[in-house]
Amino acid sequence: MEIPYIKMHGLGNSYIYLDLFQFEIEEDQLATLAQEVSNVNTGIGSDGLILIHPSEVAEVGMRIFNKDGSEGMSCGNGLRCTAKYAYEYGIVDRPNFKIETKAGIVEAEILVEEGKVNDITVNMGSPILNRSAIPMLGDDDKHVINERFAIGDRDLHVTAVSMGNPHAVYFVDDIEQAPLYDLGPIIEKDERFPEGVNVEFIEVLSENELNFRVWERGSGVTQACGTGACAAAVASILNNNARKNETITVHLLGGDLQIKWDENDQVWMTGGADIIATGVYQFHI
Numbered sequence: 402m403e404i405p406y407i408k409m410h411g412l413g414n415s416y417i418y419l420d421l422f423q424f425e426i427e428e429d430q431l432a433t434l435a436q437e438v439s440n441v442n443t444g445i446g447s448d449g450l451i452l453i454h455p456s457e458v459a460e461v462g463m464r465i466f467n468k469d470g471s472e473g474m475s476c477g478n479g480l481r482c483t484a485k486y487a488y489e490y491g492i493v494d495r496p497n498f499k500i501e502t503k504a505g506i507v508e509a510e511i512l513v514e515e516g517k518v519n520d521i522t523v524n525m526g527s528p529i530l531n532r533s534a535i536p537m538l539g540d541d542d543k544h545v546i547n548e549r550f551a552i553g554d555r556d557l558h559v560t561a562v563s564m565g566n567p568h569a570v571y572f573v574d575d576i577e578q579a580p581l582y583d584l585g586p587i588i589e590k591d592e593r594f595p596e597g598v599n600v601e602f603i604e605v606l607s608e609n610e611l612n613f614r615v616w617e618r619g620s621g622v623t624q625a626c627g628t629g630a631c632a633a634a635v636a637s638i639l640n641n642n643a644r645k646n647e648t649i650t651v652h653l654l655g656g657d658l659q660i661k662w663d664e665n666d667q668v669w670m671t672g673g674a675d676i677i678a679t680g681v682y683q684f685h686i
């Protein structure tokens with residue numbers, strides 16, 4: 402089965418995108434397709450699959466599937482790429498529009514300079530902080546801020562933030578020493594996170610600057626994670642290492658994102674998005 406695709410990335414966090422304004426695909430084929438196309442040896446190579454689809458509640462809809470075929474609720478880098486594609490390929494006819502995700506509707510703004518899409522700003526909505534809504538197991542339903550989190554023989558402290566998808570944020574003194582590969586996969590599936598969790602390690606450089614690494618639920622280490630960068634900025638503010646209404650530059654492996662949590666409890670993300678290639682995938686189902 403031949404499937405037309407677009408490969409796009411946000412700061413190196415790449416996905417294979419299907420434009421479902423052009424064709425349809427069976428729901429029960431999506432998990433397998435995500436696993437297939439993500440494989441760098443036998444597929445196209447990406448961090449997962451994203452569907453750009455018609456929506457009844459917004460100009461365009463977006464769904465994300467991780468490398469392992471699991472469906473995520475939202476994707477910051479994916480939203481910027483979806484917005485760029487929708488604007489440049491005529492799905493929308495203006496630079497401000499809404500995008501429906503499983504986590505809710507977000508608002509995107511295309512920043513155009515000399516007719517070219519430069520950056521994209523997305524209002525990612527309000528962070529979700531109550532333990533039960535992350536979700537994270539525990540004795541109360543308060544916010545999880547710098548809570549002791551023992552794992553193996555390590556004594557960590559976690560701040561838990563959901564941006565519609567769950568994030569466990571840990572502060573480290575040196576990002577290069579972050580236990581990304583040895584603790585990332587363990588925390589991702591820790592029983593205290595009943596739906597799994599995206600794992601972020603951050604090094605506070607100043608009130609307005611963070612170093613950031615991520616082990617993603619369902620995809621492992623990626624070059625960048627937009628929802629993770631939002632969660633990291635919120636966690637830094639919750640721990641009094643940064644302030645609301647100030648733009649925080651988050652340095653990810655693949656580049657920088659500008660994040661602001663404003664006085665109306667909205668988290669704004671600004672960054673780039675790039676089209677890598679278009680093609681036709683030979684789906685083996």
Ligand SMILES: N[C@H](CCC[C@H](N)C(=O)O)C(=O)O
Nearest residue numbers: 473476477478566626627628
């Ligand atoms: N890379 C995405 C996040 C994917 C989240 C997914 N790993 C999950 O929540 O299961 C981003 O830019 O926000």
